[in-house]
Amino acid sequence: MTASPTSRMPVAVIGAGAIGRMHIERTLRHPDVSVAGIADPTPAARKLAESLGLAWYADHRELLEKSDARAAIVATPNHTHADVGIDCISRGLPVLMEKPVADTIENAQRLCDAAKRAGVPVMVGHQRRHNPIIQRARALVNEGVLGRPVSVNGMATWLKPDSYFDLAWRREKGGGPVLINLIHDLDLLRFLVGEIDSVQAMTSSAVRGFEVEDTAAVLLRFANGALGTLTVSDAAVTPWNWDLAAGEAPHYAQVSVDTHFLSGTEGSITLPRLHTWRFDGKRGWHEPLTQSQTMLHRQDPYMEQLRHVRAVAEGREQPLCSGVDGIRTLQAALAVHEAALAQHVVRLHTISNPL
């Protein structure tokens, strides 16, 4: 059944931790969707639901059975994603999986196979794809502003407070900034530049001394021949990261810097400020470059993502970040760890059964 344009589509929110609460807060004030209920076993989640007058369940399966949800958001820890997502899919609910789509390629594939069999769409929460800045950058790339992509450079460096690491999973394998944060930058570059062919990397835990890395430096080769570098750290005092520079959420103190630099044979683009550089006349090292700034309009990508969830659930749009995109981006992130451990180039194998 399709919701009338005037009614809001009920969405089940599973996991009410840091990002789950952001989804709940936005869903409550979104014109297209509403909260069908919250599932999260913690007393804090129960208290939140009660304070908002929302139905609360400790077990997500009970929420799925008892509510009128027509789509679901899975915002639980990574290792639970595949099983929880499959529970939603088996009830025919289109699902927005928080990133990473799952903790392993096998689990991600299991999730996507289940979705394919059921004919249910999977979306992955790489919300930057919904940011108008990224949409504009992608249009510029497609219009040929770069020409042939040559190199990309990105930084994702900032300081996380010590209290962030009170949760054990954030100190343990799978919980570091490569899988939590850099994965967004990898997805961003896949979206703008194309598929990643191979990865080299170094990681370090020298500052925090946890099982997981606090810093990583990554080299990328794209299938179209372009090369890239990405640096991530959650232990350095810097403004050079997308969250601060793009101001995607109001709880970040926004700064006016660029964090990603795309270069090609015809010109270059900086992000998020969308400066473009090219030669107006003669080309060459000694010729003046012309700088312009394309229109920049800011919009909350999480709100846009919620609009998209309903549009996909109603069959009006295809997932902007599909389950397969989620798998390919996860492959690249896992390749960073593999390359750092093995100290050799890791080639991303092609997914045998694109969905």
Ligand SMILES: NC(=O)c1ccc[n+]([C@@H]2O[C@H](COP(=O)([O-])OP(=O)(O)OC[C@H]3O[C@@H](n4cnc5c(N)ncnc54)[C@H](O)[C@@H]3O)[C@@H](O)[C@H]2O)c1
């Ligand atoms: N898109 C983004 O920018 C972004 C930002 C932060 C986190 N995330 C992703 O969102 C997910 C959650 O991250 P977080 O930082 O919010 O974690 P968190 O630990 O703050 O919250 C997770 C919540 O899930 C609950 N939970 C665990 N198992 C559950 C289950 N089976 N059913 C229902 N609830 C369950 C926990 O009790 C907890 O409250 C992770 O996959 C993370 O990578 C995405």
